[in-house]
Amino acid sequence: MLTPVVPLFPGFARHYPAMPRYDFRRIESRWQQYWEQHQTFRVQDCVADRPKLYVLDMFPYPSGEGLHVGHPEGYTATDIVCRYSRMRGKNVLHPMGWDAFGLPAEEFARRMNVHPRIKTEQNINTFRKQLKMLGFSYDWSRELSTTDPDYYRWTQWIFLQIYDTWYDAGCVWTGPDGVQRRGRGRPISELPIPAAVAAAGQSAVRRYQDQHRLAVLTEAPVNWCPELGTVLANEEVVDGVSERGGHPVVRMNLKQWMLRISLYGDRLLDELADLSWPESIKLMQRNWIGRxxxxxxxxxxxxxxxxxxxxxxxxxxxxxxxxxxxxxxxxxxxxxxxxxxxxxxxxxxxxxxxxxxxxxxxxxxxxxxxxxxxxxxxxxxxxxxxxxxxxxxxxxxxxxxxxxxxxxxxxxxxxxxxxxxxxxxxxxxxxxxxxxxxxxxxxxxxxxxxxxxxxxxxxxxxxxxxxxxxxxxxxxxxxxxxxxxxxxxxxxxxxxxxxxxxxxFRLRDWLFSRQRYWGEPFPIWHELDEQGQPTGLLRADPVETLPVLHPHVEDFKPTGTPEPMLSKATSDWLYRTAEDGVRLKRETNSMPQWAGSCWYYLRFCDNRNSQQFIDPEKERYWLPVDLYVGGAEHAVLHLLYSRFWHKVLFDRGHVTHPEPFRRLVNQGMILGENGEKMSKSRGNVVNPEQVVNDRGADALRLYEMFMGPLEQVKPWQTSGVEGVYRFLSRVWRMIVDDRAEQVVLDSAVQDIPATPEQLRVLHRTIRAVTDDIERMAFNTAISRMMEFTNAMSDQEVLAKSVLEQFVLLLSPFAPHLAEELWFALGHAETLAYEPWPVADPQWLVEDSVEVPVQVNGKLRARLVVPAGTTGEVLQATAEADETVRRQLEGKTVVRVIVVPGRLVNFVVK
RNA sequence: GCCGGAGUGGCGAAAUGGCAGACGCGCCGGAUUCAAAAUCCGGUAUGGGUAAAACCAUGUGUGGGUUCGAGUCCCACCUCCGGUACCA
Structure with missing residues (x-):
């Protein structure tokens, strides 16, 4: 019996081609289009009747190289969790954006004399296109880039919050989470001023306040790299030369912005305890803080x-x-x-x-x-x-x-x-x-x-x-x-x-300024005296004037001195006269790349808000991030800096949770086929776009998950992609008639009740796959689905209802194929919000079990007995077994261990 | 040096203290084919044993230990990977 594929989507019907074989190219582009047109993954804020889930990938730096096979690893894992969770009725926030400030675009700008924004936008476009090829269920309406003025306006705003804060170490208070803490960041206006300082006048008071802010300008020994034209953080200097480019670095004292993260050392340390993070990462942070x-x-x-x-x-x-x-x-x-x-x-x-x-x-x-x-x-x-x-x-x-x-x-x-x-x-x-x-x-x-x-x-x-x-x-x-x-x-x-x-504390204060062009300008002015010299007094830009945009510069060549790039701006950017007649010069340092990535998870909840960095209601609804997945290379710095900013915002009442990321998972690095780190110079780089072209996005996704446990370091094997591709083809042929001209169900697939055997296999698979997704053990989940297809391969007739359930199980892993099969099975809408299959306990009980029999711990026989056989019967059956009897002959049974349903062990002398 | 993590077939791997090697790759054999590709079926830890089986022994980096029973727990060591670097 041939079941014709019925309702086609308007617009789809015309392009519906003859598709005898698993044609991933057609399938994938069709469903990507469908999701985009139907805004399938657009998510509503503050939905009251469904539990929220915020799943976040560490957003990438959009390099000119494009996507690397390491990127889709974590992104696929989170995508599986998200697709699964939607089917389980969760309201899922799953966004993507770009950590797009940074030196490479500026170096490109310097060589080609084009604005870094242009190169950055090109790179972002490439990344977005490549990510969309992989079929991730991101809500793209929430996309953001740290380089958008609408975004860094709020980065600057948060900086001003930090600048406006002093740390009251003795303050005991209870936060919105109901937990009592000692130590709180408070508005600088509340800083007690010693009488002697107050007596010395307004400017003395201002200087006193400036010394107590969480953001301070201090003379600090820094790593100055003349070639790159910037100071570098310690971690950016390796063996005395710059990590990028290998240029010499010299130590010198310069006035730099420091963020006083060390004041938060105790809280950063203590509040690690309750986080569901890998113990190794917590330990690295503890060691880094080094109390x-x-x-x-x-x-x-x-x-x-x-x-x-x-x-x-x-x-x-x-x-x-x-x-x-x-x-x-x-x-x-x-x-x-x-x-x-x-x-x-x-x-x-x-x-x-x-x-x-x-x-x-x-x-x-x-x-x-x-x-x-x-x-x-x-x-x-x-x-x-x-x-x-x-x-x-x-x-x-x-x-x-x-x-x-x-x-x-x-x-x-x-x-x-x-x-x-x-x-x-x-x-x-x-x-x-x-x-x-x-x-x-x-x-x-x-x-x-x-x-x-x-x-x-x-x-x-x-x-x-x-x-x-x-x-x-x-x-x-x-x-x-x-x-x-x-x-x-x-x-x-x-x-x-x-x-x-x-x-x-081993933890040092955070050197927060760079001399680059392509970073956030500081919203700070320096007061000048009559001679045009800085007095040391500072003024913040009023928040309503933010963002401070980048100035026009003629070229992007470094100044060759520690003088920042932004000092090449024209004087109308650099200088102004305040209402009270004081001449002001802009701060010309810029913020490090960490700044933008410190708070992007907040903006994803409310990326179009022009009034606030985040709507408080949305903050309360979405935060904290429930699952955060990324590379272990950010174990310390990014995660520590983010936690620090979050705590300052918490102290100042802008966020209601003390920690940003509840659960953290690090994906393991993917090595080249030779077992070495992938790199251009080693010539072992695998290009995901190529894999998608050859075997499809579903195959890439499936392979990346099938390679091994997510957290583990593992080498790439192109033949492995072949293996999962074959599996996907088998799934296709199991359901679709691959000899027909049109996409029609295979004649074996019939709308009849399933056999008990099929139901047993199905429900075991449902249970196993569900458990494995919950454990993020995606590799074994895929194995279970392969076992399902193996078990079905000798069935002459397949119940449609069983295959429908199976397609739903497969859908988080291989969403394009699953949607196509769901469609072929007669469904008119996306399966993205279909209820996740539930294992029926009735079909999980076994009729009979195989029980190993050991003599002195060595396997001697296997018994097949009815499920629920008692210990006595089990032991008697074991004793009656031919091989066991031979082993026991002439020996004294000292003890018998019987675990019903599990094993029998005779201890003999 | 210190702190983590990991060592299991030819390869990626699996295994609430209870049948080691599920699943996949590769390889071998077979079916299909004029032939090939694709596909399908069977086999595949090592050594012994057998016409073939049965069966026997060995086996999860090394050496000890706990246990009726250890890949899994404990101790010592070796190797690899990651982090860190005189933090007093």
């Missing part, structure tokens, strides 16, 4: 303990000061328990006390050493392989716990940017100090002994002993465990005004 607890301790500079007791008496009554006296070195240590083992101290070469502490005899060598250190790059200084170096300053400081004078050195293994820039050195119990002490024959004293005889032992002639243990040679603390000594010695120092508990 440590220890003590700050003051060492007074003096060559003898003479006046020490007077100073200590003063401290005991006055307490530990905010800032130490001019002759006091403040150090940070995580091992205050080793204070009795201090045999020298080290200041970083940049430490402000160095000049003061250097004695005339040491002047020359100290000068020389500082000079050398300043010339070294960060990398040279932090090269672990090199031997340690340093110079004695000639001065001594008094150890506050025992009154011992210890020599003060400078050495570049101590960094000015961490802790207090000075350390107490305990060579007996710190590897670095040990190495240094050996180098310069400084005494090594043991103050910690192994706690247990069977644990690691101390042998200070060989190496430092860095384990915990018990105190020795430590005065009153002898015999006490390390942890206790830490606590008590810190408390003791605090009581005497000589130290205090302190917390430090």
């Amino acid at each position: 440590s607890i220890g003590a700050e301790v003051d060492f007074r500079v003096a060559s003898s303990a003479d006046s020490q007791s007077a100073w200590q008496t003063g401290r005991a009554s006055a307490g530990f000061p905010m800032r130490p006296e001019a002759d006091v070195i403040r150090i940070y240590t995580t091992r205050p328990d080793t204070l009795y083992g201090v045999t020298y101290m080290v200041l970083s070469p940049e430490h402000p006390l160095v000049d003061q502490l250097t004695t005339p005899q040491q002047q020359q060598s100290v000068q020389q050493y500082r000079q050398q250190a300043s010339l070294k790059s960060e990398l040279e200084r932090t090269d672990l392989a090199k031997t340690k170096s340093g110079v004695f300053t000639g001065s001594y400081a008094i150890n506050p716990v025992n009154g011992q004078p210890v020599p003060v050195w400078i050495a570049d293994y101590v960094l000015i940017s961490y802790g207090t820039g000075a350390i107490m050195a305990v060579p007996g119990h710190d590897e670095r100090d040990y190495e240094f002490a050996r180098q310069y024959q400084i005494p090594i004293v043991q103050v910690v002994a192994a706690a247990a005889a069977d644990g690691p032992q101390a042998d200070l002639s060989q190496a430092a002993f860095c384990e915990l243990g018990v105190a020795i040679n430590s005065g009153p603390w002898d015999g006490m465990p390390t942890e206790d000594v830490k606590q008590r010695i810190t408390a003791d120092l605090a009581a005497r005004g000589l130290g205090r508990e302190a917390v430090n």
